[in-house]
Amino acid sequence: MLIYTATKLTPILESHDMQATFNFYTEILNFTCAAKLDxxxxxxxxKDDIEIMFSIPNTHRNTxxxxxxxxxxxxxxEITTLWENLKNKCEICYPLENFEYGMREFAIFDNNGYLLQFGQEL
Structure with a gap:
């Protein structure tokens, strides 16, 4: 059995329009830039304890x-406040609703089509 300590998960997502992605996350979702290449x-x-990295597509994958x-x-x-601030600025996957598994949530698509779900425990 492999034993190790994992300290953090940071997704690295690809974008074909890096400027639009940067603008979406900083202007609409209020993320801040931690680091970038020129x-x-x-x-x-x-954004708080969340980190997401973006890169141009990897040419080896040809996606x-x-x-x-x-x-x-x-x-x-702050799910209700977040919903009120985003519902008219983003493409909605599903609106704010309560689910039987104990979460109040909604989902949007970012400018790349990635699904972002936001939830708060009931």
């Missing part, structure tokens, strides 16, 4: 558009 081919964004089979799930203590 040509904007890579950057790291933070014509960004793909992710899942979603990024972000927990918050």
């Amino acid at each position: 040509d904007l081919s890579w950057f790291s964004l933070q 014509p558009k960004p793909v992710m089979s899942g979603s990024l799930y972000i927990k918050t203590n």
